[in-house]
Amino acid sequence: MIKSKKRQKKRASNMPVDGAGGSKQEQNLNVLIEEAESAIDSFSYDEAAQKLKDVLKCDSNHLKALEMLAGIYIEQSDWDEAANLLKKCIIISPDTGYSKYFSMGQLTGGEESLTYYQKGIQVLQKELENCENVRPSEEVDSKILIKNLSDAYCSVAEIFMTDCCDAENAEQQCYSAIQNAIQSNTSNPEAYQCLANFHLVKEQFEEAEEAIEKSLALWLPHHEELRDADTQAAFKNIEILIPSYDSRIQTSKMLIELKMFEKATNILDGLVEEDDEVPEVWYLLGWMNYMQGHEYKLNAHYYLKKATKVSAKLGIDDQDCISHAHELLKELEANFPLDDLEEEVEGVEDDKWSDISSDSEDNEMET
Numbered sequence: 248m249i250k251s252k253k254r255q256k257k258r259a260s261n262m263p264v265d266g267a268g269g270s271k272q273e274q275n276l277n278v279l280i281e282e283a284e285s286a287i288d289s290f291s292y293d294e295a296a297q298k299l300k301d302v303l304k305c306d307s308n309h310l311k312a313l314e315m316l317a318g319i320y321i322e323q324s325d326w327d328e329a330a331n332l333l334k335k336c337i338i339i340s341p342d343t344g345y346s347k348y349f350s351m352g353q354l355t356g357g358e359e360s361l362t363y364y365q366k367g368i369q370v371l372q373k374e375l376e377n378c379e380n381v382r383p384s385e386e387v388d389s390k391i392l393i394k395n396l397s398d399a400y401c402s403v404a405e406i407f408m409t410d411c412c413d414a415e416n417a418e419q420q421c422y423s424a425i426q427n428a429i430q431s432n433t434s435n436p437e438a439y440q441c442l443a444n445f446h447l448v449k450e451q452f453e454e455a456e457e458a459i460e461k462s463l464a465l466w467l468p469h470h471e472e473l474r475d476a477d478t479q480a481a482f483k484n485i486e487i488l489i490p491s492y493d494s495r496i497q498t499s500k501m502l503i504e505l506k507m508f509e510k511a512t513n514i515l516d517g518l519v520e521e522d523d524e525v526p527e528v529w530y531l532l533g534w535m536n537y538m539q540g541h542e543y544k545l546n547a548h549y550y551l552k553k554a555t556k557v558s559a560k561l562g563i564d565d566q567d568c569i570s571h572a573h574e575l576l577k578e579l580e581a582n583f584p585l586d587d588l589e590e591e592v593e594g595v596e597d598d599k600w601s602d603i604s605s606d607s608e609d610n611e612m613e614t
Contacts, residue, residue: 321354348363446458459502
């Protein structure tokens with residue numbers, strides 16, 4: 248089976264952690280847990296970690312504290328410490344709480360990762376069986392479980408497209424996992440995106456385009472509505488309605504590979520609106536314009552230059568995309584008269600980047 252791009256470690260998910268006991272003895276510990284949760288919400292990870300360590304001093308087997316602390320270590324890229332805590336959670340409670348298995352699946356690779364995901368899927372399926380007669384007030388929780396199950400099958404499929412691509416029947420097992428992801432949750436755009444990636448790996452471009460269109464139909468209209476919304480309430484369920492920021496970056500890459508530039512532009516523009524200090528997004532805008540030919544070269548230069556400036560500001564210079572951006576800039580500057588562009592770009596305020604269109608029909612930067 249043809250190899251897909253290497254998987255990258257994912258950020259800690261929003262999956263619920265295993266719960267702690269509710270005895271009276273733990274009431275004070277629960278207060279510390281709540282304070283730690285509040286600190287995490289405000290990105291005060293050191294403060295949260297200290298409170299969780301205080302909990303563990305009193306109860307070294309406190310599952311929720313262990314898994315929350317592991318989540319903090321994941322956010323801080325301390326993979327070994329996170330794995331040690333998660334393994335302890337597995338020893339304490341091997342048959343309840345699926346999220347620790349999925350987290351370990353993210354931290355490991357190859358067959359080991361598959362084993363963790365498969366065990367997590369078994370545990371999650373049991374939890375879903377217990378939710379068959381769920382109360383209306385718990386309906387959202389049930390939907391989250393179903394979404395997480397579908398996402399887990401996607402992760403299994405990704406492993407068969409990368410680390411285990413040479414395993415026996417890898418292609419068949421990969422496709423089976425994708426079908427399970429879709430059947431588990433037909434409303435999950437990530438499942439259809441995974442199917443699109445499968446077809447891209449096999450260079451079945453028409454099938455890939457059909458699958459990515461199905462994925463986009465499930466979230467892109469919601470995303471456009473949210474971008475136009477003025478009230479905070481409109482964003483209450485944003486994580487349920489649309490894929491994560493990182494997932495949408497992957498979506499834009501696939502759209503660019505399929506030469507679906509208009510939709511890629513729409514998604515990338517939305518990503519910049521959310522966070523304009525992600526060098527890879529600026530790079531993708533530049534690379535997409537570069538691919539579209541001579542008349543887009545000035546646009547390409549602007550976005551690639553922006554990618555390198557943001558990268559330098561953040562002290563990020565080891566990304567492959569930034570190295571490629573520098574290569575493309577050298578080529579553009581060696582072959583095209585860009586003096587006028589430099590003067591124009593210097594006069595454009597960063598917060599008005601959208602005045603310079605990446606769309607082929609605007610061409611405000613064209614000469």
